[in-house]
Amino acid sequence: MEDQIAQDSTPISQRIKDYLLGEIAAGRWKEGDVVPSEQALVRQFGVSRMTVNRAVRELTAEQVLTRRQGSGTFVAAQKYQATLVEIRNIADEIRARGHEHRSHLHRLEPAKASDAMALQFGLPAGHLLFHSVIVHFENDVPIQVEDRWVNPDCAPDYLEQDFHASTPNQYLMTAAPLQSATYSIEALPAPRPIADMLAIEPRTCCLVLKRKTQSHDQIASVVTMWHPGQLYQFAGALG
Amino acid sequence: MEDQIAQDSTPISQRIKDYLLGEIAAGRWKEGDVVPSEQALVRQFGVSRMTVNRAVRELTAEQVLTRRQGSGTFVAAQKYQATLVEIRNIADEIRARGHEHRSHLHRLEPAKASDAMALQFGLPAGHLLFHSVIVHFENDVPIQVEDRWVNPDCAPDYLEQDFHASTPNQYLMTAAPLQSATYSIEALPAPRPIADMLAIEPRTCCLVLKRKTQSHDQIASVVTMWHPGQLYQFAGALG
DNA sequence: TAGTGGTCTAGACCACAGC
DNA sequence: CTGTGGTCTAGACCACTAT
Numbered sequence: 001m002e003d004q005i006a007q008d009s010t011p012i013s014q015r016i017k018d019y020l021l022g023e024i025a026a027g028r029w030k031e032g033d034v035v036p037s038e039q040a041l042v043r044q045f046g047v048s049r050m051t052v053n054r055a056v057r058e059l060t061a062e063q064v065l066t067r068r069q070g071s072g073t074f075v076a077a078q079k080y081q082a083t084l085v086e087i088r089n090i091a092d093e094i095r096a097r098g099h100e101h102r103s104h105l106h107r108l109e110p111a112k113a114s115d116a117m118a119l120q121f122g123l124p125a126g127h128l129l130f131h132s133v134i135v136h137f138e139n140d141v142p143i144q145v146e147d148r149w150v151n152p153d154c155a156p157d158y159l160e161q162d163f164h165a166s167t168p169n170q171y172l173m174t175a176a177p178l179q180s181a182t183y184s185i186e187a188l189p190a191p192r193p194i195a196d197m198l199a200i201e202p203r204t205c206c207l208v209l210k211r212k213t214q215s216h217d218q219i220a221s222v223v224t225m226w227h228p229g230q231l232y233q234f235a236g237a238l239g
Numbered sequence: 240m241e242d243q244i245a246q247d248s249t250p251i252s253q254r255i256k257d258y259l260l261g262e263i264a265a266g267r268w269k270e271g272d273v274v275p276s277e278q279a280l281v282r283q284f285g286v287s288r289m290t291v292n293r294a295v296r297e298l299t300a301e302q303v304l305t306r307r308q309g310s311g312t313f314v315a316a317q318k319y320q321a322t323l324v325e326i327r328n329i330a331d332e333i334r335a336r337g338h339e340h341r342s343h344l345h346r347l348e349p350a351k352a353s354d355a356m357a358l359q360f361g362l363p364a365g366h367l368l369f370h371s372v373i374v375h376f377e378n379d380v381p382i383q384v385e386d387r388w389v390n391p392d393c394a395p396d397y398l399e400q401d402f403h404a405s406t407p408n409q410y411l412m413t414a415a416p417l418q419s420a421t422y423s424i425e426a427l428p429a430p431r432p433i434a435d436m437l438a439i440e441p442r443t444c445c446l447v448l449k450r451k452t453q454s455h456d457q458i459a460s461v462v463t464m465w466h467p468g469q470l471y472q473f474a475g476a477l478g
Numbered sequence: 479t480a481g482t483g484g485t486c487t488a489g490a491c492c493a494c495a496g497c
Numbered sequence: 498c499t500g501t502g503g504t505c506t507a508g509a510c511c512a513c514t515a516t
Contacts, residue, residue, distance in 0.1 A: 011485065037501065048487045050289075053503085061300070069502045070495030080331065081408050083422045083450055085324040085473075092319065169320050177264070181477040183322045187426035187446040187468030205444040205468070207426040211322055229426030229444070234324075238420040250504065276482065287506045292484085308483045309514030 012047050016055035021064065024075055035065060035073040085234050087183075087209060089169045090146070090225075094138045102140065105163050106197065107133035110152075120212065121151055121219045130158045132168060135197045142198045145226040154220040168221075176215035183211040187229065194226045205229035251286050255294035260303065263314055273311045274304065324473050326422075326448060328408045329385070329464075333377045341379065344402050345436065346372040349391075359451065360390055360458045369397045371407060374436045381437045384465040393459035407460075415454035422450040426468065433465050444468035 010018075023029045036044065041052040056073055059065045066076045094101040111131040118125040130150040135142050148168055150158045154176040161171050189203040198206075207227040213220050249257075262268045275283065280291040295312055298304045305315045333340040350370040357364040369389040374381050387407055389397050393415040400410050428442040437445075446466040452459050 013485080039500080048489090050488085050505095051486060054485090057503090058300075061297075067502060068495080069493065070500080072495095072501060078412060079417070080328045081412060081417050081420070081450075081452060082328075083324075083326040083420065083448065085322075085326070085422070085424060087322040087324070089319045089321075173317060173320055178318070178320050178477075181320070181322065182475070183324070183477070184472045184474035185324060185424065185446065186472035187444040187466075189444050189468075205426040205428050207424065207446075209322070211320075213320060227426075229428075233423045233425035235423040236421070238417075238422070252504080278481080287508090289486095289507085290505060293504090296484090306483060307514080308512065309481080311482060311514095 012045065013051050013055040013058070016041060016045060016047075016052060017059055020055070020059060024064065029075050031075050031078050033075045035075060037072060082238075084238060085236055087234060089167060090136050090144050091167050091169075094136070094143070097138075099139050100137075102137040103164060103167070104135045104137070105132070106135060107131060108159060108163065110159065111149075113149075117149055117222070120222045121149075123151070123219075128152055130155070132158075132163065133197075134163055134168070136167075141231070143227060143232055145194050145197050146223060147226070148221060148223040150221050151218055154215050154218055168223075172213070172215075172221055176213070176220040179214045179216070181211055181213045183209065185209050185234070190226065190228075198226065198228050200228050207232055207234070251284065252290050252294040252297070255280060255284060255286075255291060256298055259294070259298060263303065268314050270314050270317050272314045274314060276311060321477075323477060324475055326473055328406060329375050329383050330406050330409075333375070333382070336377075338378050339376075341376040342403060342406070343374045343376070344371070345374060346370060347398060347402065349398065350388075352388075356388055356461070359461045360388075362390070362458075367391055369394070371397075371402065372436075373402055373407070375406075380470070382466060382471055384433050384436050385462060386465070387460060387462040389460050390457055393454050393457055407462075411452070411454075411460055415452075415459040418453045418455070420450055420452045422448065424448050424473070427465075429465065429467075437465065437467050439467050446471055446473070 020035065029035060038049055038052045038056060042049050045052065056065060056067070060067050063076055065073050067073045091101045109131055111129055113121060113123055113125055113127045113129045115125045117129065118127060121127070121129070130152055132148045132150070134146045136144040136146065146168070152158070155172060157175070158171070186208050188206055188208045190198065190200060190206045192202045194206070195202040195204060207229050209225045210223070212222050259274065268274060277288055277291045277295060281288050284291065295304060295306070299306050302315055302318070304312050306312045330340045348370055350368055352360065352362060352364055352366045352368045354364045356368065357366060360366070360368070369391055371387045373385045375383040375385060385407070389411070391397070394411060396414070397410070425447050427445055427447045429437065429439060429445045431441050433445070434441040434443060446468050448464040449462070451461050
């Protein structure tokens with residue numbers, strides 16, 4: 001045992017995790033190195049195997065260790081300097097900043113799927129879709145154009161919603177629970193209509209987030225979100 | 240018990256997780272609802288409490304449930320339709336696409352910190368920094384300008400590295416293990432020098448990723464990565 | 479006080495890897 | 498064959514919450 005912690009309320013399994021993490025952080029155990037077996041840790045800490053197992057299993061779930069039945073437990077491959085970005089519901093995000101969120105509904109109507117849009121949804125061209133265009137304001141500054149196409153099978157009441165009170169995001173969350181999603185982020189010059197809604201010059205750089213969500217094994221929604229590049233950024237922290 | 244699964248090799252704890260997830264997915268248990276207690280699940284499945292506890296504890300770690308000692312276990316607040324983006328080492332990313340990665344070193348030199356850069360690093364203005372500018376190519380098409388400033392205290396050998404063979408990312412991973420990071424993604428028009436290196440017109444939309452990494456309780460690296468907006472996008476999937 | 483979750487024990491049986 | 502991890506049991510004691 002490294003330290004003699006006499007009367008610490010920290011659970012034993014947590015102390016074992018801390019010990020293992022400490023050895024790795026200190027560089028004494030490096031990527032790929034074998035870690036003491038459960039039996040060895042049982043003897044070292046004088047606890048039962050279940051307690052050791054829990055500590056090691058949790059660190060494995062956290063990608064700190066990898067285990068191979070019959071072989072042993074190893075320090076997991078180092079994570080590269082990656083960056084994880086989480087993009088949330090715009091209204092929540094604005095309110096979380098302590099600012100006022102307001103939205104203007106430009107369009108909410110049924111529409112026939114173009115060839116390109118039909119392909120996105122995996123539906124025949126000309127199939128009925130719902131289409132909405134909403135501009136979101138942060139303290140009265142336009143910050144996002146949300147151009148959304150919705151599969152009526154997933155959200156039949158879409159056209160009856162009051163999108164001043166809530167966002168399509170919130171409605172679809174309950175009507176069509178998210179199963180999976182694909183997305184892309186790119187930088188594009190604003191076309192005329194988008195520029196007008198954002199009150200910026202045409203061809204200004206915009207941060208564009210496209211997202212396609214699946215629910216009940218169907219494509220539920222295809223959305224393109226335009227943000228003025230100078231005004232808006234995705235940001236966050238790791239670690 | 241819902242289904243009578245006679246001889247399934249699925250661990251019991253996993254079956255309990257599947258059962259709980261199924262009830263939530265089917266909408267029978269909604270956000271905030273109380274879920275059966277451990278004792279109730281013990282009776283329902285005819286297994287020991289440790290097995291039930293593991294299932295419920297793991298679902299709690301996965302943010303599916305929340306627990307309150309003395310009160311009970313509840314369905315966690317719904318996740319919004321969020322989008323998680325992981326941005327990785329550009330060389331790995333390109334090779335993962337089966338394409339060739341090549342880089343051109345434009346600059347690798349010591350430099351004095353400007354006021355703005357000193358502020359970023361939390362160092363006095365004029366402090367020694369290392370500065371590198373590298374252009375990354377995917378199949379000979381310029382895809383990223385990596386403009387990086389490095390704290391010499393964290394990576395004293397930075398200027399001696401061969402950044403044709405490896406990337407600064409890879410070197411810093413070992414020299415200055417990532418502790419935490421902040422980042423932002425924005426869309427900006429390319430300034431002249433960046434545009435030249437990317438072989439695009441000045442003022443073309445670029446997707447710009449800025450990242451500041453911390454190691455050993457110091458700012459280790461401040462990097463700005465410019466990508467041609469039409470050519471490059473961050474993309475991925477969820478679920 | 480009764481019921482809840484939080485944790486731990488000291489065993490057990492199994493599948494798999496390496497010698 | 499031995500040692501590894503993967504899982505499960507049937508108890509136990511504790512802290513906390515609600516009534």
